[in-house]
Every structure is written in C-alpha cells, then in structure tokens.
Amino acid sequence: MAQHVRDVSPTEEVTSTRRVIAASSVGTLIEWYDFYIFGTLAKIISEQFFPKDNPTAALLATLATFAAGFVIRPFGALFFGRLGDLIGRKYTFLVTLVIMGGSTFAIGLVPGYKTIGFFAPAIVFLLRLLQGLALGGEYGGAATYVAEHSPAGKRGFWTSFIQTTATLGLFLALGVILIVRQTLGVETFGDWGWRIPFILSVFLVAISVFIRMRMSESPLFVKMKKEGKTSANPLAESFKQKDNLKMVLIALLGATAGQGVVWYTGQFYALSFLQNACNIEFVQSNMIISIALLIGTPFFIVFGALSDKIGRKYIMMAGMLIAVIAYRPIYTIMYSDANLKNKVEVVEKKVVSVKNAVKGADSLITTITTKTFTDGTSFKETVKAKFPVDPVLKAALPKDKLKPEIKKEVTLPDNLKYKMIGLVLIQVIFVTMVYGPIAAFLVEIFPTRIRYTSMSLPYHIGNGVFGGLVPLISTRLVEATRPGPGLPPADPLAGLWYPILIAGVSFVIGSLYISNKTNNMDA
Amino acid sequence: MSAIKRIFGIVWALMGVGIVPLVIKQAMKEIAAKPSEENWIFWSIVIVVLMPIIAFSLITFGVFALKGEYDTLEDI
Numbered sequence: 001m002a003q004h005v006r007d008v009s010p011t012e013e014v015t016s017t018r019r020v021i022a023a024s025s026v027g028t029l030i031e032w033y034d035f036y037i038f039g040t041l042a043k044i045i046s047e048q049f050f051p052k053d054n055p056t057a058a059l060l061a062t063l064a065t066f067a068a069g070f071v072i073r074p075f076g077a078l079f080f081g082r083l084g085d086l087i088g089r090k091y092t093f094l095v096t097l098v099i100m101g102g103s104t105f106a107i108g109l110v111p112g113y114k115t116i117g118f119f120a121p122a123i124v125f126l127l128r129l130l131q132g133l134a135l136g137g138e139y140g141g142a143a144t145y146v147a148e149h150s151p152a153g154k155r156g157f158w159t160s161f162i163q164t165t166a167t168l169g170l171f172l173a174l175g176v177i178l179i180v181r182q183t184l185g186v187e188t189f190g191d192w193g194w195r196i197p198f199i200l201s202v203f204l205v206a207i208s209v210f211i212r213m214r215m216s217e218s219p220l221f222v223k224m225k226k227e228g229k230t231s232a233n234p235l236a237e238s239f240k241q242k243d244n245l246k247m248v249l250i251a252l253l254g255a256t257a258g259q260g261v262v263w264y265t266g267q268f269y270a271l272s273f274l275q276n277a278c279n280i281e282f283v284q285s286n287m288i289i290s291i292a293l294l295i296g297t298p299f300f301i302v303f304g305a306l307s308d309k310i311g312r313k314y315i316m317m318a319g320m321l322i323a324v325i326a327y328r329p330i331y332t333i334m335y336s337d338a339n340l341k342n343k344v345e346v347v348e349k350k351v352v353s354v355k356n357a358v359k360g361a362d363s364l365i366t367t368i369t370t371k372t373f374t375d376g377t378s379f380k381e382t383v384k385a386k387f388p389v390d391p392v393l394k395a396a397l398p399k400d401k402l403k404p405e406i407k408k409e410v411t412l413p414d415n416l417k418y419k420m421i422g423l424v425l426i427q428v429i430f431v432t433m434v435y436g437p438i439a440a441f442l443v444e445i446f447p448t449r450i451r452y453t454s455m456s457l458p459y460h461i462g463n464g465v466f467g468g469l470v471p472l473i474s475t476r477l478v479e480a481t482r483p484g485p486g487l488p489p490a491d492p493l494a495g496l497w498y499p500i501l502i503a504g505v506s507f508v509i510g511s512l513y514i515s516n517k518t519n520n521m522d523a
Numbered sequence: 524m525s526a527i528k529r530i531f532g533i534v535w536a537l538m539g540v541g542i543v544p545l546v547i548k549q550a551m552k553e554i555a556a557k558p559s560e561e562n563w564i565f566w567s568i569v570i571v572v573l574m575p576i577i578a579f580s581l582i583t584f585g586v587f588a589l590k591g592e593y594d595t596l597e598d599i
Contacts, residue, residue: 245583246584249584250584250593476565513528513593
C-alpha cells in the first residue's frame with residue numbers, strides 16, 4: 001500500500017515494513033504485558049491492597065478485576081477509536097501506550113493498605129481503570145496502522161505479528177514473574193518483590209515510545225486527510241448508520257465473541273484448570289502454559305499468512321468448530337492424568353510432618369503430608385490450622401473461623417508434563433486459528449474514515465466481555481455441580497459449556513453470514 | 524442461501540428476546556436461595572453487562588438478517 005503514497009525501492013519497502021511491524025508489535029506486546037501482570041498477580045495484589053476483612057475493599061477488588069477488563073475496555077475502544085479516526089492512528093496509540101505504562105508503573109509504587117488505608121485500594125482501582133481504557137484504544141490502533149501500511153495480498157501476514165503480541169505479552173508476564181519470584185524467594189516476592197514486574201514496565205514503555213515516535217502516520221489516513229475525507233463524527237457514523245452497524249454486529253457475533261472465548265479458554269482457563277481443578281503445583285503449571293504458548297505462537301503468523309491465500313473466514317470458523325468439538329475430550333484427559341484417584345501410591349514413601357508454633361495469642365499447627373505415586377507423580381498437602389491458645393477463646397470462635405487452610409500441590413513426572421504441554425498446545429493452536437486472521441478481517445470490513453472506531457468496539461466486546469467472562473462464568477458453572485460445601489464438584493468440566501455455547505453460536509453465525517472474500521480497503 | 528439467512532434471522536431475534544426473562548428469572552431464584560455478596564456481584568455483572576449486549580446484538584442482528592440486509596454478503 002506504500003506505493004499509493006510515493007514510489008519506494010523494494011529494499012526500502014522491506015525495511016519500512018519491518019519497522020512498521022516492529023514498532024507497532026513491541027508497543028502492543030508491552031501493553032498486554034502490563035495488563036496481564038495485574039491479573040496474574042491478582043492474589044498478591046488482593047492481599048496488599050484489598051484486605052478481605054474490609055468489605056468495601058473486597059468489593060473494589062472484584063470490580064478492579066472485572067470492570068477494567070470488561071466494562072472499561074469497550075469505552076477505551078470508543079474514546080481512542082474516535083480520536084484515532086479524527087487526529088490519526090500514530091498519535092492516538094502513542095497516547096494509549098503512555099497511559100498504560102504510566103499506570104502500570106504507578107501500581108508498582110502505591111503503598112499498601114497497611115500504610116495508607118483505604119486510599120490504597122481506591123488508587124489501585126483507578127489505575128486499573130486507566131489500564132483498561134488504554135488497552136481498549138491500543139489494539140485497534142496498532143492493527144489499523146499495520147493494515148493500512150500493508151499491501152492487499154499480505155495483510156493477514158503483516159497483521160498476524162500484532163496478533164502474536166497478546167500471547168507473547170502473557171508469556172512475558174508469566175516469565176518475568178517466575179524469574180523474579182525464583183530469584184527473590186516466595187516470601188520476599190509476596191512482601192515487595194511483586195512490585196518489580198510493574199516497575200519494569202516503565203523501561204519497556206520508554207523504549208517503545210522512542211521507537212513509535214520515529215514512525216510516520218498511516219499512508220491511507222494521510223491520503224484521506226489530504227482529500228478532506230475524514231469523518232466529522234466517527235461514533236455516529238459507526239453505530240448510527242445501518243450499513244456500518246450491521247457489519248459491527250456481524251463482526252461481534254460471527255467472529256470476535258467466539259474468538260474471545262476460544263482465546264481465554266485456551267490460555268487463561270487452561271492455567272486456572274491446571275492450578276485449581278488438577279492442583280498442579282504453581283511453577284509447573286505456569287511452565288506448562290508458558291512452553292505451550294511459546295511453541296504455539298508462530299502459528300499466529302502461519303494462519304495469518306494462510307488467510308491471505310484461502311480467506312479469513314474458513315480458518316477462523318474451522319478453529320471455532322474444532323475447539324467446540326475438542327474441548328471436553330482434551331480437558332477430560334487433563335483431569336484424568338492429574339487425578340490421584342487414578343494413581344497407585346507408594347505407601348512406604350509417605351511422609352507426614354507436624355509443626356506447632358505459637359505466635360502471640362495464637363497457635364499455628366502446620367501439617368505437611370507428602371505422597372509419591374508409582375508413575376512418578378508427587379503430592380504435597382499443607383494443612384494450616386490457626387486458633388487461640390486460650391481454650392475459652394477457642395471455644396467461643398465460630399466453626400468457619402477454625403477451618404484449616406488446605407493447600408494441595410501435585411507435581412507431575414516429565415512424561416505427563418510433556419503430555420499436558422501437548423494438550424494445552426492443541427488449544428493454543430485453536431487460538432491461533434481464530435485469532436491469527438481476525439485483525440485483517442476486522443480492518444477490511446470497515447472503511448478507513450471510521451475504521452479505528454468501528455473495529456475496536458466489536459473486538460473489545462468480544463474479547464473483554466464474552467472472553468473476559470470465561471473465568472467468572474466457568475467457575476460458577478463448576479460450583480453449581482458441587483453437591484455441598486467442601487465436597488468436590490460432580491462435573492469439574494462443567495465450566496466448558498460457556499465457551500462451547502458461545503463459540504458454537506459464533507460458528508453458525510460466522511459460517512452463514514460472513515464473507516470469505518477479501519476487501520481491498522480503499523480509502 | 525438468502526432464504527436460510529433470513530429464516531435464521533428469526534432464530535437470532537427470538538434468542539435475544541428470550542434470554543432476558545430467562546436470565547432475570549434465574550438471577551432472582553439464585554439470589555433468593557442464597558443472598559450472598561458473591562451472588563449479587565455475579566448476577567449484577569451478568570444482568571448489567573452481558574445480558575444487554577447479547578440481547579441487543581442478537582435482536583438487531585436478527586432483524587437485519589430477516590430484512591435481507593446480509594443477503595448480498597454471498598460467497599459460499
């Protein structure tokens with residue numbers, strides 16, 4: 001598309017191509033990294049800023065987790081999308097990067113609840129909202145910017161680099177957290193070390209801003225502006241005009257909703273399932289996901305490039321259909337392989353240790369039981385029972401306060417670990433099929449004058465609302481099968497019905513109504 | 524193909540309309556059974572955020588499909 005603006009030599013064009021892709025992708029990757037460290041460290045953040053005994057702070061914790069991801073992202077899409085269609089892509093996604101980096105850095109510096117009281121959760125909540133707002137504006141800008149630089153036959157390939165950034169951002173977040181945690185030790189990390197991944201963001205953002213500042217504006221936007229064809233009111237034009245609204249709806253229902261749930265299931269739900277349903281130990285579960293993400297990431301580019309040859313629709317729909325069919329068998333195997341009931345214990349290797357410590361007026365009894373199984377699996381159960389030393393005070397406490405804290409950790413042998421990596425990798429491949437071509441698909445169905453606004457909203461509703469709700473709704477569905485408090489759920493796979501249903505409907509709508517033809521993206 | 528797209532339009536619109544009473548009824552039932560903060564937050568998110576998006580988009584999409592707005596997007 002660069003040829004439309006000025007004549008360039010092939011060498012110059014390749015260099016320019018690489019620069020455009022690199023500048024856009026690095027910034028977007030850093031934004032995803034910033035967004036995910038909050039989610040990945042949610043438990044520690046909750047302990048530092050949102051103490052459970054303060055109901056308002058606990059409510060803010062829930063809202064901080066959900067509001068930023070679901071409600072605010074689409075608002076960010078509208079706000080920055082409008083700006084991007086009015087003043088240009090380059091400066092708009094530069095602003096989102098600075099807002100994201102600044103708020104992430106600031107979260108790393110906010111004193112805890114113990115130091116400044118209620119201000120701590122309130123400040124963190126506001127900063128998290130800013131993160132969501134910035135993320136809502138970033139992706140559409142980067143995808144539009146790259147697509148408007150790319151030639152028609154290579155748009156899927158070019159934009160697929162942007163598509164790798166969400167997964168690489170998650171990978172980077174998990175990697176940095178694991179390295180810092182291993183280097184400092186679990187206790188120091190929980191104490192102050194968790195701030196490092198947040199503070200680190202400022203350096204990454206500074207580099208990215210420097211690179212992006214040197215980039216030129218999108219050639220299609222420049223051409224359109226020169227001709228005076230920019231939209232006066234992108235929001236009204238995007239959502240009040242029937243011709244455009246119908247494309248927004250088809251993008252949401254036939255593509256991004258299904259893509260969102262497949263994306264979240266293959267990456268976040270898989271991690272949550274390994275840790276909570278299978279009780280796989282923290283480091284091992286993160287390693288399984290990280291390795292699968294790393295191996296699977298190149299497939300974003302493979303499917304993006306393939307979509308230039310055979311069309312976007314067929315690949316996205318195939319990804320959704322296979323995911324719908326394969327989810328339950330995959331998760332059944334994952335659950336079965338980690339289930340201790342299917343394993344034979346080496347009884348003579350069982351070790352039980354009990355420690356009794358008195359801390360002030362409280363007594364803390366820690367019982368650690370370690371079991372080994374014939375297939376090489378090891379299991380560690382830590383039971384911490386805390387109660388007042390004074391028997392009168394102990395008797396006065398309600399039963400739920402005396403409930404011991406139980407932590408179960410399963411460590412799989414290498415062969416099962418590799419099998420788990422393979423099973424998660426299959427899900428990452430589904431993700432790459434639905435997500436690899438989707439940026440090109442979205443930018444191609446909307447006209448240049450309102451592209452940033454129009455593509456950003458369905459993308460962030462699909463990912464933020466439909467996809468982002470996967471953990472909440474899936475957990476709820478599993479809980480509904482629990483026969484009683486403290487008992488295991490009757491169907492630990494019940495959570496999969498939500499992504500299966502949404503992806504199934506999206507597949508039917510997408511197959512019926514989406515065109516496989518590639519648009520030329522003329523201004 | 525156009526006829527199928529239009530007939531399915533009725534399905535999408537009906538799904539959009541039907542989801543509202545279904546979700547509200549389920550929310551009221553579950554909150555009445557256990558009026559915990561957790562229940563309130565969950566159903567508030569579903570009713571305030573998810574349900575309106577699903578209902579509005581499915582109804583509007585269904586009506587457009589029924590009117591033949593998507594007939595021209597033919598490629599199968």
